[in-house]
Amino acid sequence: xxxxxxxxxxxxxxxxxxxxxxxxxxxxxxxxxxxxxxxxxxxxxxxxxxxxxxxxxxxxxxxxxxxxxxxxxxxxxxxxxxxxxxxxxxxxxxxxxxxxxxxxxxxxxxxxxxxxxxxxxxxxxxxxxxxxxxxxxxxxxxxxxxxxxxxxxxxxxxxxxxxxxxxxxxxxxxxxxxxxxxxxxxxxxxxxxxx
Numbered sequence: 001x002x003x004x005x006x007x008x009x010x011x012x013x014x015x016x017x018x019x020x021x022x023x024x025x026x027x028x029x030x031x032x033x034x035x036x037x038x039x040x041x042x043x044x045x046x047x048x049x050x051x052x053x054x055x056x057x058x059x060x061x062x063x064x065x066x067x068x069x070x071x072x073x074x075x076x077x078x079x080x081x082x083x084x085x086x087x088x089x090x091x092x093x094x095x096x097x098x099x100x101x102x103x104x105x106x107x108x109x110x111x112x113x114x115x116x117x118x119x120x121x122x123x124x125x126x127x128x129x130x131x132x133x134x135x136x137x138x139x140x141x142x143x144x145x146x147x148x149x150x151x152x153x154x155x156x157x158x159x160x161x162x163x164x165x166x167x168x169x170x171x172x173x174x175x176x177x178x179x180x181x182x183x184x185x186x187x188x189x190x191x192x193x194x195x
Contacts, residue, residue: 010105020095038075042148070151085143089136100125119181126174137163
């Protein structure tokens with residue numbers, strides 16, 4: 001096992017986790033203190049043709065193209081929070097996943113790859129990815145849907161998923177591998193106890 005590579009990878013993933021966490025905090029603070037326009041894209045009118053009046057949107061909302069970019073000047077607190085809801089869940093998810101991955105690599109460095117600690121950390125990372133992906137996708141997608149509906153009531157709002165849902169399969173794979181590793185560790189301990 002190349003420990004120099006593992007140490008570097010553990011340090012890099014921890015640094016990325018910290019950066020994602022700082023980006024989460026910075027984005028939250030800057031968006032809540034910003035008084036500029038809030039924008040959202042919607043494909044509700046994809047391939048539609050409009051007359052000179054354009055799509056039916058709320059007062060003070062600018063819309064452009066059939067895949068509309070809706071922008072609201074002086075948004076309400078709810079609109080600003082929904083705008084944050086489209087970005088922050090993925091930053092938080094990324095930060096937590098990278099932090100758990102860094103801990104997993106640290107466990108491999110400290111105790112070796114086939115230990116109970118590493119198996120538990122792999123399972124924890126798997127469960128975070130399995131549950132966190134659809135949760136972050138639901139919060140982000142539904143926030144953007146509500147934001148579009150608040151600017152153009154004809155669009156409406158509904159629960160939506162956004163983001164790469166294929167990560168759920170990777171998370172389930174990590175959970176299964178963690179379980180297999182735990183059983184392997186127990187079998188090795190049983191064999192060592194009988195010798």
